[in-house]
Structures are given as C-alpha cells and as structure tokens.
Amino acid sequence: MTDIPVTNDVRLGEGDLPELYRSGRAKQARARRNRILSYIAGLLVLAFIVAIGDWSKIQRLYLDPDKARSLFPDIITIAAKNTVIYTLAAFLGGVAIGLLMAIMKMSSLRPYRWFAVTYIEIFRGLPALLTITLVGFVTPTALGVKFPEILGVPTAGIIALSLVAGAYLAETIRAGIQGVPPGQVEAARSLGMTPNQTLRIVVIPQAFRLVIPPLTNEMVLLLKDTALLSALGTTTATVELTKFGRDAFSKDFNGTPFIVAGVIYLMLTIPLTYVVGRLEKRNMRTR
Amino acid sequence: MTAAEITAPAIELRGLRKSFGRNEVLKGIDLSIAPRQVVCIIGASGSGKSTLLRCVNRLEEPTGGQVLIDGIDITHPDCDLDLVRQNIGMVFQQFNLFPHLTALGNVTLAQRKVLKRSDDDANRVAREMLDRVGLAEKADSYPAQLSGGQQQRVAIARALAMNPEMMLFDEATSALDPELVGDVLDVMRTLASEGMTMLVVTHEMGFARRVADHVVFMDQGVVCEQGRPDDVLGNPQTPRLQQFLEKVLEH
Numbered sequence: 001m002t003d004i005p006v007t008n009d010v011r012l013g014e015g016d017l018p019e020l021y022r023s024g025r026a027k028q029a030r031a032r033r034n035r036i037l038s039y040i041a042g043l044l045v046l047a048f049i050v051a052i053g054d055w056s057k058i059q060r061l062y063l064d065p066d067k068a069r070s071l072f073p074d075i076i077t078i079a080a081k082n083t084v085i086y087t088l089a090a091f092l093g094g095v096a097i098g099l100l101m102a103i104m105k106m107s108s109l110r111p112y113r114w115f116a117v118t119y120i121e122i123f124r125g126l127p128a129l130l131t132i133t134l135v136g137f138v139t140p141t142a143l144g145v146k147f148p149e150i151l152g153v154p155t156a157g158i159i160a161l162s163l164v165a166g167a168y169l170a171e172t173i174r175a176g177i178q179g180v181p182p183g184q185v186e187a188a189r190s191l192g193m194t195p196n197q198t199l200r201i202v203v204i205p206q207a208f209r210l211v212i213p214p215l216t217n218e219m220v221l222l223l224k225d226t227a228l229l230s231a232l233g234t235t236t237a238t239v240e241l242t243k244f245g246r247d248a249f250s251k252d253f254n255g256t257p258f259i260v261a262g263v264i265y266l267m268l269t270i271p272l273t274y275v276v277g278r279l280e281k282r283n284m285r286t287r
Numbered sequence: 288m289t290a291a292e293i294t295a296p297a298i299e300l301r302g303l304r305k306s307f308g309r310n311e312v313l314k315g316i317d318l319s320i321a322p323r324q325v326v327c328i329i330g331a332s333g334s335g336k337s338t339l340l341r342c343v344n345r346l347e348e349p350t351g352g353q354v355l356i357d358g359i360d361i362t363h364p365d366c367d368l369d370l371v372r373q374n375i376g377m378v379f380q381q382f383n384l385f386p387h388l389t390a391l392g393n394v395t396l397a398q399r400k401v402l403k404r405s406d407d408d409a410n411r412v413a414r415e416m417l418d419r420v421g422l423a424e425k426a427d428s429y430p431a432q433l434s435g436g437q438q439q440r441v442a443i444a445r446a447l448a449m450n451p452e453m454m455l456f457d458e459a460t461s462a463l464d465p466e467l468v469g470d471v472l473d474v475m476r477t478l479a480s481e482g483m484t485m486l487v488v489t490h491e492m493g494f495a496r497r498v499a500d501h502v503v504f505m506d507q508g509v510v511c512e513q514g515r516p517d518d519v520l521g522n523p524q525t526p527r528l529q530q531f532l533e534k535v536l537e538h
Binding site for chain 1: 344
C-alpha cells in the first residue's frame with residue numbers, strides 16, 4: 001500500500017484560482033454595495049415619516065392610555081370573546097358545508113354535481129356583506145322564519161358566514177381529497193372496505209391533513225369577516241371587536257380603540273398561523 | 288360442499304380481456320391456480336402482468352372473460368366484491384400503507400371496520416402478524432419512520448390479518464433498495480412454505496425459480512409460455528422468452 005499524503009495543514013482560500021474565475025470578487029462587492037443602499041433608502045423613508053408626522057397629535061388621538069384603559073375589561077370579556085365564538089361557529093359550519101359540497105361535487109350523480117357547482121359559484125361570487133344582509137334581513141321576511149339566538153349567538157349572521165366559508169372550503173377540501181394518492185383507495189378496497197368506509201376512514205382523514213394550511217388561512221379570513229356581522233345590528237352583549245371599537249370611537253372621536261382592537265386581532269391571528277406551522281411540521285413526520 | 292367445489296381452482300381466469308381505450312392489454316388469458324399453489328408471473332414491463340393481477344380482485348375492471356375465485360364467478364354483475372376481497376390479500380409495489388396510522392393501526396383498521404373484530408381481538412391478531420413479519424417492535428411506528436422493506440412487511444401483515452385464503456403480490460420488491468429486498472422475499476418464502484395460495488408478479492427470477500410451483504411468462508397481453516420453474520427459466524422454448532431471460536440475467 002502506498003502512503004496517502006497528509007493534507008490537513010491546507011488553509012481555506014489558499015488554493016490556486018485561475019484569472020477567469022476571479023470575477024467573483026467584484027460580484028460580491030456589488031452585492032454588498034446594493035445591500036447598504038437598500039438600508040439607506042429604508043432609513044430615509046422612515047426619517048421622512050417621522051419628520052412630517054405630528055407626533056403629539058398622533059399619540060393623543062391613537063395612543064391615549066386613559067382611553068385604552070377605559071376599554072377594559074369589556075373589550076376582552078365581551079368583544080374579543082364574541083369574535084372568537086363567531087369565528088369558531090362559522091368555521092365549524094363552513095367545514096360541514098364544505099365537506100358536503102366537496103363530496104357532492106365529486107358525486108357520480110349529475111344533479112348533485114350541478115347543485116354543488118351552483119352553490120360554490122354563488123357564494124364565492126357574492127360579497128360576504130351582501131350574503132350576510134340577505135340572510136339576516138331578507139330571508140326572515142321572505143320565508144317568515146325568525147332566526148333564534150342560541151346561547152346569545154345571533155345565528156343569522158353565523159349561518160351567512162358559514163355559507164360563504166363553505167363555498168371556499170368546498171374547493172379546498174375537494175383538492176385535499178383528490179390529493180390523496182389513488183393507491184390509498186386501492187389498498188382500502190383490496191381489504192374489503194366499502195367505498196363509503198374508504199372515503200370516511202382512509203381518504204378524508206388524510207385529506208384534512210393535506211389542507212390544514214389553507215384551512216387555517218380560511219379561519220383567519222373568517223375571523224376578520226366576523227367584523228361584517230355588525231351589519232345586522234348588535235346589542236351590548238353580541239358586539240364583536242370591530243363594532244366595539246367603532247362604538248368606543250364614536251363617543252369622543254379618539255382612535256385609540258381601533259389600535260387596541262387591532263392589536264387583539266393580531267394576538268388572535270398570529271398564534272393561529274404559528275400553531276399551524278407546528279402542526280404542518282408534525283404531519284410531515286408522520287407521512 | 289359438492290365435489291366440484293372442493294376441487295375448484297383457487298383462482299381461474301377464463302378468456303380474460305382488458306382494454307384501456309383502444310389499447311388491448313390482456314388478449315384472452317386462461318390460467319388456473321390450485322389451492323396452496325405458488326404461481327409467479329414474469330414478463331417485460333407493459334406485458335400486462337400487473338393488469339392481470341389487478342383483475343383478479345377486480346381493482347381493474349375486466350372488459351371480457353371471467354374471473355373465478357374458488358369456483359365463484361366474481362365478474363357476475365351481482366357479485367359482492369367487498370366480500371370477495373376480504374379473502375384475497377393484496378400487496379402493492381408502493382406499499383400503500385395508511386400514512387396517518389401506526390403500523391399497528393394499519394394492521395387493525397380493516398379487521399375492526401370490515402370483519403368487525405373487537406379492538407382487543409384486532410390488536411392481538413395484529414401483533415401476531417407483525418411478529419410473523421419480524422416487526423413486533425415497530426408496532427407504534429408510523430410508516431414514514433420505517434424503511435421501505437419494513438413498510439412492505441407491515442403491508443403484508445395488514446393483508447394477512449384478514450386471514451385471506453390467497454395473496455396477490457404486485458411487484459412487491461420493485462420499489463425497494465437492493466439491500467432490503469431479501470427481508471421481504473424471506474417473508475414471502477415462509478408464507479409459501481406454510482401453504483398460502485400465492486399469485487406473484489415479480490422481477491426476482493431467483494425467487495421464481497426457488498419458490499414458485501409454476502411460472503407464467505407473459506408477453507404482449509398473452510401467456511407466452513408456462514410450466515415448472517426449472518423448465519420455463521432453465522429451458523425456454525420460445526424466442527421471446529429466451530430474449531427476455533437473456534436481458535434479465537445479463538446483469
């Protein structure tokens with residue numbers, strides 16, 4: 001055996017480099033210069049905003065500590081709580097409708113497919129605010145039904161939001177179901193499972209794992225759309241965050257409630273996206 | 288039970304045809320597999336061997352001919368396929384384990400939902416089957432945590448847990464890294480020695496030669512040559528089989 005030369009005293013960057021390849025140095029310098037210019041541009045914009053803003057006025061009108069304190073505890077115990085309840089209720093309703101529509105859209109029966117397509121096109125195409133007012137005001141008049149309040153929740157608005165969410169979720173869930181590999185269905189059927197069992201216990205659980213990210217996205221959108229429910233009128237017990245903020249604002253035209261409400265919205269949505277990121281990672285491991 | 292039923296082949300194909308659009312993949316296959324017999328189907332890709340296998344439990348819908356399981360015509364329009372399939376285990380090239388369930392969950396699912404076994408019974412059978420394929424200690428692992436060979440053995444355990452009368456293997460080792468093929472083939476060989484009726488589509492000529500009772504060579508949608516493994520693999524009669532074996536055994 002020949003001796004292999006020991007080369008552990010060679011240093012990084014001390015090798016030979018032909019002239020042709022030395023243009024890398026100039027490219028790195030250009031990239032560094034561009035980075036510095038970007039920082040300077042950003043700082044200039046920031047300085048401009050600071051210079052033109054009337055900061056004492058901004059603080060008085062948007063960051064008034066006394067006004068902020070006066071919002072508590074109601075903004076949490078009533079408004080934020082209602083926002084969360086409305087979101088969850090509409091989301092559950094939306095998932096139920098979405099799942100039903102997704103399955104109908106993949107049905108072998110043509111009328112079911114037509115119904116699902118029509119439903120999805122209508123409720124995806126209409127503004128949510130229009131659907132909410134339609135369900136809340138016109139339906140009771142037209143059909144002579146009165147939506148009951150269940151546990152203090154105004155159901156008309158929740159139903160309307162569920163209808164809208166259901167239309168969006170139907171397509172998401174359908175994509176999830178179709179994203180499950182056909183081999184899964186074949187394996188289930190080869191074990192003697194019926195088409196129904198296969199869908200219920202093999203396909204749908206996997207489909208939901210696939211669509212967790214878009215599902216959460218829909219939940220965040222829904223959380224924000226609960227602000228539209230105030231169009232149906234609210235009481236001090238059913239008020240949600242945005243309406244609560246507007247009511248507090250209209251007392252003295254101080255904008256602080258909007259800032260507080262905004263912070264609370266973000267405190268709800270940002271953890272939600274974070275939790276989903278974690279769930280996604282965990283699912284990656286089990287797939 | 289009448290004498291005719293006792294002597295009926297486990298699997299019998301009569302003039303089986305299958306077309307995908309204009310493309311006829313199976314052009315009238317006759318094949319008979321006795322109970323406890325191990326039959327290997329070999330042939331180039333595109334010869335129709337996987338399609339034939341998938342017609343046996345009607346995962347693929349035949350376009351002509353008959354498939355008889357234990358003498359029962361399962362191509363009859365009134366046939367309850369879910370019932371038939373409980374008796375025919377199937378193992379796929381891509382394993383097709385349920386990724387959201389543990390190994391144990393994979394093996395218990397159909398027992399509980401199809402055979403309506405209690406959780407305790409299903410778990411007991413599942414652990415027994417996982418032990419049989421050498422994976423007792425992997426019961427709580429998810430498929431993604433297992434190697435391809437281990438996943439395929441779980442898939443075999445999943446099929447066996449239904450106490451099937453016969454097993455279909457669709458290129459069960461083709462998706463595996465070479466060093467993992469042996470473990471799966473060992474399980475299949477043991478199964479064969481225990482008297483399981485097996486129809487095996489494979490590229491493993493060694494397995495076919497040592498384990499099969501009967502080898503079928505398919506080419507362009509027809510059975511080109513069949514017989515005892517030593518005859519078919521050792522003394523091919525048709526030029527097409529000779530060419531095929533040359534190509535396969537070259538390496």
